[in-house]
Amino acid sequence: MAKHVVATVAEIPPGGRKIVTVRGREIGVFNLGGAFHALINRCPHQGAALCTGAIVSRLEAPVPGEYRLTRPDTMIRCPWHCWEFDIATGQSWCEPDDVKARTYNVSVEPGEALAKGPFTAETVPVSVEQDYVVVEV
Numbered sequence: 001m002a003k004h005v006v007a008t009v010a011e012i013p014p015g016g017r018k019i020v021t022v023r024g025r026e027i028g029v030f031n032l033g034g035a036f037h038a039l040i041n042r043c044p045h046q047g048a049a050l051c052t053g054a055i056v057s058r059l060e061a062p063v064p065g066e067y068r069l070t071r072p073d074t075m076i077r078c079p080w081h082c083w084e085f086d087i088a089t090g091q092s093w094c095e096p097d098d099v100k101a102r103t104y105n106v107s108v109e110p111g112e113a114l115a116k117g118p119f120t121a122e123t124v125p126v127s128v129e130q131d132y133v134v135v136e137v
């Protein structure tokens, strides 16, 4: 898989998101407390723009009448039918065994490393002896 630069870290502050297009795919890039995650901007249920939905917390109810919010601001709620997905894994909490949103690997890399690129020119050692330049090939 090829790497694509989609934003600076400053463009997506904690709690923020940016929707980008990479190779024809809309992808939402999220910053959850300093950890970056990427999710396809297409809900696996009926195709809504998933990454435009509200970022919510997971709600658990261990017994009827008692509930608690867990994993604050780590889920995304689809704007059409309100199915919720884990932003980090794409797992649906409506049908966890059958429905999952596509996720992508995200990394933060220093600009210096990206500017270097993956290619280097071939080099050969050079030495000067007396008045001659000798190239070792």
Ligand code: FES
Pocket (backbone or CB within 6 Å): 043, 044, 045, 046, 047, 048, 078, 079, 080, 081, 082, 083
């Ligand atoms: S299209 Fe997303 S929940 Fe239906």
